[in-house]
Amino acid sequence: MHLIDRIAHTSRWSRRPTTEKLLLCLGGLAVCLAGPAPFSGVLAFAAACALALAAARLPARAFFGVLALPLGFLAASLPMLMISVGFAPGVTVSWRPDQAPVAAALFARAAGATAWLALLILTTPAHAMIPQLRRIGVPAFLVEIMLLTYRLIFVFAETAAAGYHAQAARLGHAGWRRAVHSLGELAAALFARAMTRARRMETGLAARGFEGDLPVLPEDDAPAAAARLALIAAGLLLLLACGFAAERLIHV
Amino acid sequence: MSEPILEARGLSYDYPGGIAALSGLDLTVARGRRLAILGPNGAGKTTLLLHLNGTLRPKAGEVRLDGAAAGYTRAALRAWRAAVGLVLQEADDQLFSASVRQDISFGPLNLGLSEEEARARVSEAIAAMRLSHVVERPTHMLSFGQKKRVAIAGIVAMRPSVIVLDEPTAGLDPSGERHLLYALADLHAAGTTLVFSTHDIDFAWAWADDVALFQEGKVVRQGTAEEILLDAALLKPLGLAPPLIAEVARRLPGYAPGAPLPRDRAALLARLNGEEAR
Structure with missing residues (x-):
């Protein structure tokens, strides 16, 4: 969480117009899902990696680190797709190597889609992305709650880390039983602290005229250039076309 | 003393459970x-400050703003908070x-300003609090x-005539404190009235024009910094002694009783150097 956030704020693309990044990354994701599998998935994955490393200059370790967890889960579940379970007559379990292309197609699509999402979250700070939700009609109070939650995650992560270290310093995490016990106590303490903190924050906000809403100025987002948006759309179409071309070439 | 902008008269308040604050x-x-x-610490200074912007309502007594008793209706509170800004001790509670x-x-928009005006206020507050390198x-x-x-910029952007700060220097390192005090000095020079709570007598001596001695739910004495902080007999029952810098300066050879005393380290050192040069 901290790592993702830090990179989102410091990457070369973090000050680029959010609209452009959204079009690019959600478009890339759409190509993964709409194009012929596994070709589009593989191409889209490669394109996302190339953009992340060469254009946005994201640190490779961090980018692949973010991908590793979801892709690891995905890879671990693939063998299940090649097992067939029948129920009539009686239960039969069989190994179906002929299902390999289906599994490969699924993996390629999911990997491509994950890579595009990783590119988006590693280049766009949350407080730039969340207000965009308002434009697509998400109610203002939900957007306000999301922004507040985003801020408070860091406040509580700090408190939780301090509490954890204080417990560990008194051997509260030596041994499994004690660790579970300590974590429970920490959670209870954090809950109480969250309540006092919420009350104090209400005082602080009331001093600035809080009456239930959290109005803020929209972020100074660089305006999206029509030419660049067109270029992104063209690139996405090209990517999609490449997927279809690859499918035809390889099947001929 | 110039006319009062904010006054508390006969203020009483109990914590839940009936303990007098x-x-x-x-x-x-x-x-x-x-x-x-x-x-x-723990004497109820924060409770007092929370009365000064209407967050807490006294059991008895009143707060007067510009000579008139402040009200607790929604509209009155809004006007009150536009005039008196409050900065909490913990910045994370405010951001x-x-x-x-x-x-x-946030504050400027709550005042009903247009986006354009709010934007101008934000830039102004960022410059005033010397934050342009971190925005x-x-x-x-x-x-x-x-x-x-x-946190202070969020209040400054509302352009209140009084800013109330709870322990403004608590937890700050020397460089953080210096930056804060420069920015507060700018605000004061621009005409903002500043009220701050502190347990640090040296800080009060360096920074305050007036001092209110607070003990057990009362202001036991209020006056200029010289009147209060140099009166050893008055301070003693509170476990306090006059500020070190003033004590040292008073013991320098050639000090004439009643002459102005240095308020901070730099002024004291300048006086010491002056003595040596003579």
Whole structure:
């Protein structure tokens, strides 16, 4: 969480117009899902990696680190797709190597889609992305709650880390039983602290005229250039076309 | 003393459970001055400050704003908070947005200003609190002192005539404190009245024009910094002694009783150097 956030704020693309990044990354994701599998998935994955490393200059370790967890889960579940379970007559379990292309197609699509999402979250700070939700009609109070939650995650992560270290310093995490016990106590303490903190924050906000809403100025987002948006759309179409071309070439 | 901008008259307040926090407290805040409320930790200074912007309502007594008793209706509170800004001790309690600009814009937008005006106020507050080099960073990547200045900027952007600060220097390192005090000095020079609570007598001596001695729910004495902080007999029952810098300066050869004393380290050193040169 901290790592993702830090990179989102410091990457070369973090000050680029959010609209452009959204079009690019959600478009890339759409190509993964709409194009012929596994070709589009593989191409889209490669394109996302190339953009992340060469254009946005994201640190490779961090980018692949973010991908590793979801892709690891995905890879671990693939063998299940090649097992067939029948129920009539009686239960039969069989190994179906002929299902390999289906599994490969699924993996390629999911990997491509994950890579595009990783590119988006590693280049766009949350407080730039969340207000965009308002434009697509998400109610203002939900957007306000999301922004507040985003801020408070860091406040509580700090408190939780301090509490954890204080417990560990008194051997509260030596041994499994004690660790579970300590974590429970920490959670209870954090809950109480969250309540006092919420009350104090209400005082602080009331001093600035809080009456239930959290109005803020929209972020100074660089305006999206029509030419660049067109270029992104063209690139996405090209990517999609490449997927279809690859499918035809390889099947001929 | 100039006319009072904010006054508390006979203020009493009990904590839930009936423990008295304030008992018949009087306080006068003079326009354009810097008032330190000096007292030990846990004595109820924060409770007093929360009365000064109407967050807490006294059991008895009243707060007067510009000579008129302040009211507790929604509209009256709104006007009150536009005139008197409150900065909490813990900046994290005040910052609700991850973006510095968004957070500072909150108060001006609540005042009903247009986006354009709010934007101008935000830029003004960022410059006043010397934050322009950190505005692009999210609040959770700021230092403690920078967060504190962002919290104050959120109040400054509302252009209140009085800013009330709870222990403004608590937890700040020397450089954080210096930056904060420079920025507060600018605000004061521009005419803002400042009220701050502190337990640090040396800080009060360096920074306050007026001092209110706070003990057991009352202001036991209020006056100019010289009147209060140099009176050893008055301070003794509170476990306090006159500020070190003043004590040292008073013992320098050639000190004439009644002559102005240095307020901070730099002034004291200048006087010492002057003595040596002679």
